[in-house]
Amino acid sequence: MDFDLTEEQREIKRVARELLAARSPLSRVREAAETGAYDQALWREIVGLGWGGIAVSQAWGGQGLGGIELVVVLEELGFACAAAPLLSTAAAAAAIDACGSDAQRERWLPGLVAGDLRAGVGPAALALDGHGADVAVVLDGEGAVLVAAPESEPLETIDPARRFAALARSSVAGGEPLGAGAADLIRMSIAAEVVGLCQRALEMTVAYVGERRQFGVPVGSFQAVAHRCAEMLLQTESARSAAYHAAWAAGAEPTRLGEASALAAAAAATAAREVPASAIQAHGGIGFTWEADVHWLYKRGEVDRALLGGAGAHHARLARAAAARLAGGSP
Amino acid sequence: MDLTFSESELAFRDDLRAWFRAHAPAPEPQGDELAHFCWRRDYQRLLARDGWAAVHWPARYGGRGATLTESAIFFVELGRHGAPMMANVLGLLLAGPTIMSWGTDAQKERHLGPILTAEEIWCQGFSEPDAGSDLASLKTRARRERGHWVVTGQKVWTSGAQHSKWCMLLARTDPDAPRHKGLTYFLMDMEQDAVDVRPLRQITGSSEFNELFIDGAVISDEQVLGGVGNGWGVALTTLMNERAGLAFFLQVRLRQLLDRLLREAADRGLLADQAVAERLGELHVRAEVLRLTAYRGLTTVQKYGQPGPEGSLTKWMWSDANQRLTQLAADLLGPQALAAGGSWGYELLRARGNSIEGGTTEVLKNIVAERVLGLPKSR
Ligand SMILES: Cc1cc2nc3c(=O)[nH]c(=O)nc-3n(C[C@H](O)[C@H](O)[C@H](O)COP(=O)(O)OP(=O)(O)OC[C@H]3O[C@@H](n4cnc5c(N)ncnc54)[C@H](O)[C@@H]3O)c2cc1C
Numbered sequence: 001m002d003f004d005l006t007e008e009q010r011e012i013k014r015v016a017r018e019l020l021a022a023r024s025p026l027s028r029v030r031e032a033a034e035t036g037a038y039d040q041a042l043w044r045e046i047v048g049l050g051w052g053g054i055a056v057s058q059a060w061g062g063q064g065l066g067g068i069e070l071v072v073v074l075e076e077l078g079f080a081c082a083a084a085p086l087l088s089t090a091a092a093a094a095a096i097d098a099c100g101s102d103a104q105r106e107r108w109l110p111g112l113v114a115g116d117l118r119a120g121v122g123p124a125a126l127a128l129d130g131h132g133a134d135v136a137v138v139l140d141g142e143g144a145v146l147v148a149a150p151e152s153e154p155l156e157t158i159d160p161a162r163r164f165a166a167l168a169r170s171s172v173a174g175g176e177p178l179g180a181g182a183a184d185l186i187r188m189s190i191a192a193e194v195v196g197l198c199q200r201a202l203e204m205t206v207a208y209v210g211e212r213r214q215f216g217v218p219v220g221s222f223q224a225v226a227h228r229c230a231e232m233l234l235q236t237e238s239a240r241s242a243a244y245h246a247a248w249a250a251g252a253e254p255t256r257l258g259e260a261s262a263l264a265a266a267a268a269a270t271a272a273r274e275v276p277a278s279a280i281q282a283h284g285g286i287g288f289t290w291e292a293d294v295h296w297l298y299k300r301g302e303v304d305r306a307l308l309g310g311a312g313a314h315h316a317r318l319a320r321a322a323a324a325r326l327a328g329g330s331p
Numbered sequence: 332m333d334l335t336f337s338e339s340e341l342a343f344r345d346d347l348r349a350w351f352r353a354h355a356p357a358p359e360p361q362g363d364e365l366a367h368f369c370w371r372r373d374y375q376r377l378l379a380r381d382g383w384a385a386v387h388w389p390a391r392y393g394g395r396g397a398t399l400t401e402s403a404i405f406f407v408e409l410g411r412h413g414a415p416m417m418a419n420v421l422g423l424l425l426a427g428p429t430i431m432s433w434g435t436d437a438q439k440e441r442h443l444g445p446i447l448t449a450e451e452i453w454c455q456g457f458s459e460p461d462a463g464s465d466l467a468s469l470k471t472r473a474r475r476e477r478g479h480w481v482v483t484g485q486k487v488w489t490s491g492a493q494h495s496k497w498c499m500l501l502a503r504t505d506p507d508a509p510r511h512k513g514l515t516y517f518l519m520d521m522e523q524d525a526v527d528v529r530p531l532r533q534i535t536g537s538s539e540f541n542e543l544f545i546d547g548a549v550i551s552d553e554q555v556l557g558g559v560g561n562g563w564g565v566a567l568t569t570l571m572n573e574r575a576g577l578a579f580f581l582q583v584r585l586r587q588l589l590d591r592l593l594r595e596a597a598d599r600g601l602l603a604d605q606a607v608a609e610r611l612g613e614l615h616v617r618a619e620v621l622r623l624t625a626y627r628g629l630t631t632v633q634k635y636g637q638p639g640p641e642g643s644l645t646k647w648m649w650s651d652a653n654q655r656l657t658q659l660a661a662d663l664l665g666p667q668a669l670a671a672g673g674s675w676g677y678e679l680l681r682a683r684g685n686s687i688e689g690g691t692t693e694v695l696k697n698i699v700a701e702r703v704l705g706l707p708k709s710r
Contacts, residue, residue: 226700315612
């Protein structure tokens with residue numbers, strides 16, 4: 001039993017944290033949101049580092065690492081709230097690599113990893129980076145379908161630092177079903193991003209309430225504020241436990257990935273809303289301004305929650321699976 | 332990351348499972364508190380006879396020198412096999428480890444054996460009527476008189492005192508010292524006239540805890556633990572052990588209760604209702620996240636030697652989940668869950684104590700905010 005990252009994984013996380021802190025401070029996120037365009041220089045650098053193919057086999061140009069490395073990098077993407085199409089690319093590539101046919105792998109993976117092709121992911125009505133995508137992995141019920149060059153309409157959401165699209169039903173209907181597990185890998189990836197953005201919201205809040213003074217003392221010394229921060233930690237760590245568990249299952253026990261990923265999705269969907277909302281509240285009026293930057297986290301959190309399909313459906317699915325297992329008599 | 336057990340951990344678990352299968356616990360006595368205590372004591376004796384009562388203790392004190400993971404496995408299996416928590420849980424998890432850390436050789440020699448075999452039961456005399464969350468304000472006084480200590484004061488909420496031979500007693504020896512400095516940790520013999528144990532009736536109707544009226548109890552110098560004036564430091568050792576040890580047992584019990592509710596809900600066809608399935612699933616997520624976070628905490632302690640944020644969170648997560656679970660049972664099962672003397676009704680009421688015993692949730696949040704997040708001390 002060892003529920004911790006390895007030295008190498010910590011190193012990947014540290015490098016990602018440092019690079020994104022240097023290249024993608026929140027001022028750049030705001031710029032991307034205001035201009036409505038991704039940070040292309042950042043994206044080229046990310047492609048150069050091979051993060052889009054971190055969990056893709058070397059045979060297809062990837063790094064040949066696993067679910068844990070994927071989760072760790074996406075966690076840092078979330079922490080930075082970076083404006084680059086990494087989540088869509090890395091999640092789609094991991095799903096195609098793990099669950100696609102050889103033909104699909106050959107057709108899509110080398111191009112995605114090299115940054116020459118663009119991928120969309122998500123439900124048809126809310127496909128992240130789906131507009132003009134070369135390929136989309138569409139979440140459809142509990143499964144996923146691969147759609148080449150989907151027809152789409154761009155969709156503006158409350159998160160202007162990201163591009164979304166509504167995919168035409170007709171092109172999704174013509175998609176090729178991906179093997180079991182593709183949807184799980186996509187949800188696990190989104191959940192990983194949520195862990196990072198919650199961690200950022202928590203750290204920004206702790207720093208702020210330690211500095212900001214009212215009534216002659218730091219506002220963080222008021223228990224209502226301090227307890228709110230403790231709740232934020234609880235939610236963040238809950239989402240992290242579940243996301244890391246799913247990442248481990250993806251590599252070590254794929255038969256458990258379905259439930260592990262539903263668990264991660266449920267915990268993330270809850271945290272994605274609560275933690276950034278608390279961050280805004282604890283910042284007071286400043287937190288409600290465009291300048292203060294906590295709102296980017298709230299916006300990403302709400303939209304990620306929708307990408308995950310909310311918490312309720314995962315809760316219900318998990319309860320029914322647990323009841324079925326009990327009825328079957330296994331422990 | 333490897334969330335499976337190693338070969339030696341699996342071997343440990345298999346041995347343990349074989350033992351539990353060969354020693355199925357007698358049916359749990361209902362209603363009678365003393366019978367229930369004896370059931371737990373007898374089972375502990377059986378465990379102790381075969382070296383299973385305190386796997387986390389070093390071998391020279393009758394344990395197995397088990398790793399933290401093995402110790403977690405022990406508590407998980409204990410829960411899974413429907414075996415009772417050891418009658419001397421406070422002795423095994425609190426008094427024993429505190430004596431191992433601070434005790435003299437003579438104290439270890441005298442006390443550890445009878446703790447293990449449940450010959451001598453222990454209770455924890457910390458809380459007082461005016462000192463609960465603010466433990467350091469306690470007033471029970473120990474004075475020097477003719478070469479020994481004489482104690483006067485009152486303790487409250489003392490679980491298991493009615494069965495106890497010994498009490499971990501925190502008392503004030505120097506009223507003029509700063510409040511954390513004037514305390515001493517005593518091992519007090521409960522079998523003396525000056526110690527009066529009066530049961531307190533809990534909201535469940537039963538009496539797990541008591542009041543302790545102490546009027547001139549005598550304690551010798553040999554029963555001071557960790558030095559005069561050092562009581563706060565010693566008490567912290569006890570409190571640290573309190574949070575770590577029980578987590579896995581409680582987590583398994585939560586899981587079993589949830590499984591029972593899932594079964595009963597499925598039998599009534601309630602899972603077809605989406606709203607019901609969602610509420611049950613929300614608890615399933617809480618139970619699983621608690622389990623995973625407890626294992627993460629274990630790895631942190633094992634690798635880095637000190638607890639990470641996970642340790643402070645799990646007791647809070649557990650009490651919250653257990654309370655929600657028993658309330659959901661009341662919502663879903665209706666009058667049946669609320670019948671007097673029924674087990675769901677008992678669980679519903681007993682769960683209210685979860686967020687108070689062993690440190691209230693509010694106090695745990697203060698600890699998380701101040702020690703884990705480094706926020707300024709709260710007001
Ligand atoms: C079932 C059970 C078994 C117990 N067994 C034992 C035992 O064996 N031995 C023993 O010594 N004790 C035992 N206790 C006592 C337990 O440790 C105390 O009840 C607990 O520490 C709270 O103290 P209190 O009851 O005085 O409440 P108080 O401290 O008076 O608290 C009252 C309320 O105020 C809140 N509060 C207090 N201080 C703060 C603060 N700083 N910030 C925010 N809120 C605050 C509390 O959270 C609570 O809601 C047991 C309690 C229970 C319920």
